Amino acid sequence: MPPTPDPAGLGETLAALPLLVEDVTCEVGSVDVPTFGGARPTSVVTLRGRRTAGRGENVAWTETAQDHFAAHARVAPRGGWCLGDWSAAMREVIGEPYERAALEAAALDLALRQSRTSLFDLARVKPSPVRYVDETPGTATVLTLGAHMCKWPIGDPAADNFTFCGRRAGDEGPYCADHARIAYQPPQTKKKSSVNELARSLRRYI
Numbered sequence: 202m203p204p205t206p207d208p209a210g211l212g213e214t215l216a217a218l219p220l221l222v223e224d225v226t227c228e229v230g231s232v233d234v235p236t237f238g239g240a241r242p243t244s245v246v247t248l249r250g251r252r253t254a255g256r257g258e259n260v261a262w263t264e265t266a267q268d269h270f271a272a273h274a275r276v277a278p279r280g281g282w283c284l285g286d287w288s289a290a291m292r293e294v295i296g297e298p299y300e301r302a303a304l305e306a307a308a309l310d311l312a313l314r315q316s317r318t319s320l321f322d323l324a325r326v327k328p329s330p331v332r333y334v335d336e337t338p339g340t341a342t343v344l345t346l347g348a349h350m351c352k353w354p355i356g357d358p359a360a361d362n363f364t365f366c367g368r369r370a371g372d373e374g375p376y377c378a379d380h381a382r383i384a385y386q387p388p389q390t391k392k393k394s395s396v397n398e399l400a401r402s403l404r405r406y407i
């Protein structure tokens with residue numbers, strides 16, 4: 202994505218967005234984070250107004266912290282505001298920066314929805330679709346890789362679970378259609394596609 206054209210101007214535009222908050226709810230749940238050792242508590246605050254809703258997530262590691270947030274979220278300001286004034290009023294009653302960030306995210310989400318606009322529209326940036334290739338483990342290993350199988354490496358060659366894609370390779374190269382598209386980007390599209398560039402540069406290490 203290109204850089205935001207005018208961050209200061211965008212900030213002013215956002216601060217001036219009208220916002221109507223009629224109701225605030227907070228739900229404490231959990232997300233599974235295997236590397237952390239199990240479930241991590243999380244809470245999602247929902248601001249509602251004008252029959253629409255905006256949400257923000259409070260990231261904290263303990264249930265105590267989430268309960269603290271849920272109690273605070275309930276005192277978030279209600280009524281009709283512009284987003285900038287609402288944020289200032291909210292800062293007066295909620296001290297924790299992470300809690301404020303979650304509430305601000307919810308308020309911004311709600312204000313954008315109530316004005317039927319989006320950050321992309323306001324920044325005059327076009328969202329560009331990104332094409333991801335499925336990188337689940339392939340079907341071939343060093344021992345089973347055959348002549349007409351895609352030789353795109355998947356994973357760390359030093360690890361036991363290293364595989365090759367293994368799907369049927371095209372007639373003209375070592376890769377299947379999906380991987381050939383990444384491997385042989387024509388020069389003019391290569392510059393535009395930073396995600397594919399990144400994928401290619403990572404491949405150089407393999």
Ligand SMILES: [Zn+2]
Binds near residue numbers: 366367376378380
């Ligand atoms: Zn492939």
